[in-house]
Amino acid sequence: VRDDFSDYMSARWPKVVRAAVLLGCEAHEAEDLAQATFTRAYVKWSHVIKADNRDAYVSRMMLNLFRSSRRRRSGRERLDAEVPELDAVPSPEDARVDSDAVRRALSQLSQPHREVLVLRYYLQLPERDIARTLGVASGTVKSRLSRALAALAADPHITDFVDRSSP
């Protein structure tokens, strides 16, 4: 069991940390969240390995822990990670600038829209698993994705990035 778990965690750890960052965690918080997520996954490993989609199951744990931590923080701290202002003349090749721009664009979305984008396009979960993870209907997943993408499309930094990276 431990070998199984160790292999899974080693492979999945970077993805979970990065997903937490995209959800709005600072880097250190993201690692704490990943640690808490995998601790739960270890305790419930017998459930995890029986799940149809192991990644979706663990993502759900991460999301629940993330929401709990935000609830505890609400009223005391900002909900979203503080993303520094962009430099006045950013270099288009500067990955750091792109990261900031993407994260800042995500921080402008409502939390449900942000979650659905991260689950779909970063963790690349199928729509049905996203619906189960979020506890909503597939149609709601679609409508949230549709609105989230519309909001992203209104951000000039994002459209600029998409234009640059499109083949």
Next chain:
Amino acid sequence: MTSDQRPEPEPEPGPTWDDETLVRLLDRGVADVVDAPAPVRSVVTDGDRLIRRHRQVVALCCATLAVGGVSLAAAFLATTGKDVPMRPDRDPVLIASEPPVDDATPTTTPAPGPVAGTPVDTAAIQGSWQVESMRDYSLVDGRFRFTENILEPDLTMSFDGDSWTAKTGCYFESAQFDLVDGEFANRDPMTGSGSACAQGTVETDWIANISNVMMRTDHVTIGAYGRLSLTVDQMVVATLTPAADHQPTEPGDATAADLVGRWDVTIPGVVVDGVPQVETHDDVAMTLEFTSNGQFKANDGCKNVDGTYSVTGRDASLRFIVPAVGCSTPPPPLTGRLADVRHATTGPHQQIYLHASNYEIILVLKPQ
């Protein structure tokens, strides 16, 4: 159009961006995150500690239950003074408690329950509505059924005479219907845009879903804030709110004739499930009297106020002209609230609700 035979549609990626672009975009969003090794050992240690603690808690609970059970049995025997024969196969057995609720299990779909609201007729729902929510109608365990709510689909519904039309983007579905005392039935098969227009799968999914909702709706009621509820077997399958460009007529709208008379006034606090939770103002008797010539008299327990009121239009729009009157003691906010009144509706037990512009109930009138 029916969605029964349609395959599960693929998610709509957006008007111009493909999935790969979006995956690249989010990858770029974390391109600056430095990889740290996964702390497997500490996680396993933490996990083992949790498991041990969980087992200790369960053991403690079992022991407590066992001691409690013995004590209760002893107390029972002492009280009754009788020996109670215990069947061997009914020996008390400590049953392990249910495993803790899985953190990963979402619980968001409310169970169906009785529907609050007033049954409506065709005339009462005329106009444009925004679909606020509708239940998904999908295949579950080999059977189509209503499941979770789809929230805020981009769908409008309009009722024009005895026809309803649902629209999203360039898609529409339409049918004629009968609605009497809240009982709803479609008269003819639906007609619609089919798959003629080239819009996304989100819209086709919404239109197919509302078609299923409308096809199966058996009752329509109107509730708080003018919200329509469509129900199937007493389960709400869709809720509709008045569209921004239209204020529908409510069946409970009060007419000028309804208002005439003397009323005791209470001031509601918060509204829960459409029912105002009444504030009490002890030792204060607030009254309001409407005359048929557009005059009113109010007493808030501190002062008398005279003024005029008008009821206009089908939605019983109300306006109070309240003259400024001084009062030395802080009174209940009756006169202040009168100035905010915009609508009047009839409530249960011959009550009248006076609403602000957003339909919040701000005064409740009871006949004297």
